[in-house]
Amino acid sequence: MDRQLLSKILAQMRKNLKDGKSIGDMKVGALLALGHQLEAIFYYLGHELGTTLKVKQVKDINQIPNELKDIISQxxxxxxxxxxxxxEVIQLKMKDHSSIKDLVKKGIKATGSFCSFEAGLLAGIVEKLSDQxxxxQEVGCSLQTGQNFCEFMVVLTQKD
Ligand SMILES: [Zn+2]
Incomplete structure (x- = not known):
């Protein structure tokens, strides 16, 4: 899934709707950006779960990394x-998370971002923490890199 592309298309759709213009062709673009459907569904699931964890918004945006660590361990x-x-960006390494827990050290390889559930989860939590x-996106999955951790990037964008 190309999340950057998707959020651009969604922003354009929102603008068009507000201006009373058509969004017809953009739905196709958004579909293409979604890519593999299963990955999108897992991301969506993780995101929904992340937003239900009763996370409180932080007073200072600089507290987000520590709060995020707390919630993940909690x-x-x-x-x-x-x-x-x-x-704007939080980059992190994660291991022993549910998507790969039972798959590591079994010689299973995956391509692309396998742990989209966790990506969605992180986005949902940071969204609650930041109110943005x-x-x-998973930028490096342990099933692909052979490392003992997966790497994720969370991007925060101002609400408009
Ligand atoms: Zn992974």
């Missing part, structure tokens, strides 16, 4: 290490 979502955090629109 709900036993995996082991996390935040590798980079700015006000977020999307997340």
């Amino acid at each position: 709900f036993n979502l995996g082991e996390v290490e935040i590798t980079e955090a700015t006000q 629109h977020c999307f997340a």
Whole structure:
């Protein structure tokens, strides 16, 4: 799934709807951006779950990385290490999460972003913490890289 493309198309759709213009062709573009449907469904599921974890909005945006770590350990979502955090992007490594837990060290390989459930989950949680629109993407899956962690990137965008 190309989340960046999808959010651009969605923003354009929103604008067109507001201006009273048609969104017909954009639905096709959004579908293409969704790509593999299963991945999109897992992302959606994770995102829904993330937004139901009763996460409180932080007062200071700089608290997000620490709060995120707390929530991940509180709900036993995996082991996390935040590798980079700015006000726009949070990059992190995660291991022992549900999507790969039973698959690692079994010689199973996957291509692309396998852990879209976790990506959606992270986006949902950070969305609640920040009260901003977020999307997340797995940038390196352990099933592909052979590392003992998966890498994720969460992007925060201002609400408009
Ligand atoms: Zn992964």
